[in-house]
Amino acid sequence: MPERHLHIISFDIPYPPNYGGVIDIFYKIRSLHASGIRVHLHCFEYGRKHAAELDRICYEVHYYPRKTGLPTSLSLKPFIVISRKSKELRENLQKDNYPILFEGLHCCYYLDDIRLANRFRIYRESNIEHHYYYHLFKAERHIFRKLFFLAESYKLWLFQQQLRYSDFMLVVSKQDTEYLSRKFPENRVKYLPSFHANDHVQIIPGSGNFVLYQGNLSVAENIVAAEFLITEVFRELQIPLVIAGLNPPQRLYSLAAGNPNIRIIANPTDEEMFTLIRSAQINLMVTFQPTGLKLKLLNALFSGRHCLVNPAMVAGTELRPLCEIAENGNQFRDKVSQLMTLDFDVPMIQQREKILMLHHSNIKNCLSLLNILSLYIE
Numbered sequence: 001m002p003e004r005h006l007h008i009i010s011f012d013i014p015y016p017p018n019y020g021g022v023i024d025i026f027y028k029i030r031s032l033h034a035s036g037i038r039v040h041l042h043c044f045e046y047g048r049k050h051a052a053e054l055d056r057i058c059y060e061v062h063y064y065p066r067k068t069g070l071p072t073s074l075s076l077k078p079f080i081v082i083s084r085k086s087k088e089l090r091e092n093l094q095k096d097n098y099p100i101l102f103e104g105l106h107c108c109y110y111l112d113d114i115r116l117a118n119r120f121r122i123y124r125e126s127n128i129e130h131h132y133y134y135h136l137f138k139a140e141r142h143i144f145r146k147l148f149f150l151a152e153s154y155k156l157w158l159f160q161q162q163l164r165y166s167d168f169m170l171v172v173s174k175q176d177t178e179y180l181s182r183k184f185p186e187n188r189v190k191y192l193p194s195f196h197a198n199d200h201v202q203i204i205p206g207s208g209n210f211v212l213y214q215g216n217l218s219v220a221e222n223i224v225a226a227e228f229l230i231t232e233v234f235r236e237l238q239i240p241l242v243i244a245g246l247n248p249p250q251r252l253y254s255l256a257a258g259n260p261n262i263r264i265i266a267n268p269t270d271e272e273m274f275t276l277i278r279s280a281q282i283n284l285m286v287t288f289q290p291t292g293l294k295l296k297l298l299n300a301l302f303s304g305r306h307c308l309v310n311p312a313m314v315a316g317t318e319l320r321p322l323c324e325i326a327e328n329g330n331q332f333r334d335k336v337s338q339l340m341t342l343d344f345d346v347p348m349i350q351q352r353e354k355i356l357m358l359h360h361s362n363i364k365n366c367l368s369l370l371n372i373l374s375l376y377i378e
Helices: 020-034 052-057 087-093 129-139 143-165 174-183 220-236 250-256 270-279 295-303 329-339 346-359 362-373
Strands: 004-010 037-045 060-065 100-103 121-124 168-171 189-191 211-214 241-245 262-266 282-285 306-309
Touching (some): 020 052, 020 100, 020 295, 020 362, 037 087, 060 087, 129 220, 168 174, 168 362, 211 220, 211 270, 220 329, 270 295, 282 295
Parallel strands (some): 004 037, 004 100, 037 060, 168 189, 211 241, 241 262, 282 306
């Protein structure tokens, strides 16, 4: 069988796979590698270390520095895009005729480049980025960051027109699939859920004695959600809440200080987070941004007991039947009190696994991707 090659342009170094979009990228590469695809990975680096694990699963790995600073910020193109412009990347892409997978709008600077016009170009969507940045603008409190997010949202709205040059769009949620299908009716758009770390369900039957909220706590969206839980839900409950995630700000510690039932765990390791997810009685997730697919929800469903969420967390997914839903502080308090007394039993685990493996199997999703590539890959 002839070798099959694929270029993947990643907005960050996708190892370790410990946040959002890099989780999808890493486990996609791992699945493609297991299927015999030679991945030529191109990573933009800004703080994460070069990873030997990527050398193991990729045919080759290239690293490019991001170009940040004031001139980049003042560009009419979005900062997340222009900072990933690289002549070296373009030259590397021109060395062959292999298909190119652009991971996120961040990596699409060369999507419309005439020198790549004869290539099969795939856009991998992770968010409708101008919607995402507008929500960041609304959640942010610092005035200069608010203005940056608002300006970036407008630039991203303009720049998304570049997506018409893609030959295929692979989209992480049904809601976003509908949006892009309407926006680009001449393009091929397909729903392909995110790849993730879970090959099977690993839920411990029984019960736990605390509720877990987890996420990247340096992101405004997650800070707002954690503040909501502290002030609107758990202030009146005598039930333990653990808030765990990357780089929690001081104001979360200050808010939690008055409630001895709330504990904040900063920067847990992957193993510690996995243990927390499995040990909790309830994995509670709130978002005020109904964009993309929240990978922490998938991790909780594969490994945790009860999952309690607001409607925005499951928007555009098939995951609503697997979750308990609440919309405001009163409903969350009632649901938490009910679920703390309800064991998670084996039939619940079996039902969870049946639905998850139907829609969110890495093997099935890799086969879908290979079918798309089959007519174009060399």
